[in-house]
Amino acid sequence: MFRKGNCWDNTPTESSLAILKEVDYSVCQTFEELHLIIEEYIEEYNTNRYQWSLNRMTPAQYGSHWLAV
Numbered sequence: 001m002f003r004k005g006n007c008w009d010n011t012p013t014e015s016s017l018a019i020l021k022e023v024d025y026s027v028c029q030t031f032e033e034l035h036l037i038i039e040e041y042i043e044e045y046n047t048n049r050y051q052w053s054l055n056r057m058t059p060a061q062y063g064s065h066w067l068a069v
Helices: 011-020 031-048 059-068
Strands: none
Touching (some): 031 059
């Protein structure tokens, strides 16, 4: 999988890191606080943020839509 020059190897990691750049880490004093903030952001991202690339659905709605089909 991890071949030299294969851009598809890094796609999931690059996408996740791009999303997490929106999180404000400056308020964290411990790793537990950081973990909690990241979990809250992922929950918010998956349930409340509509994505144009997912037909204007949240990731959770889009996943449920495809499971129902």
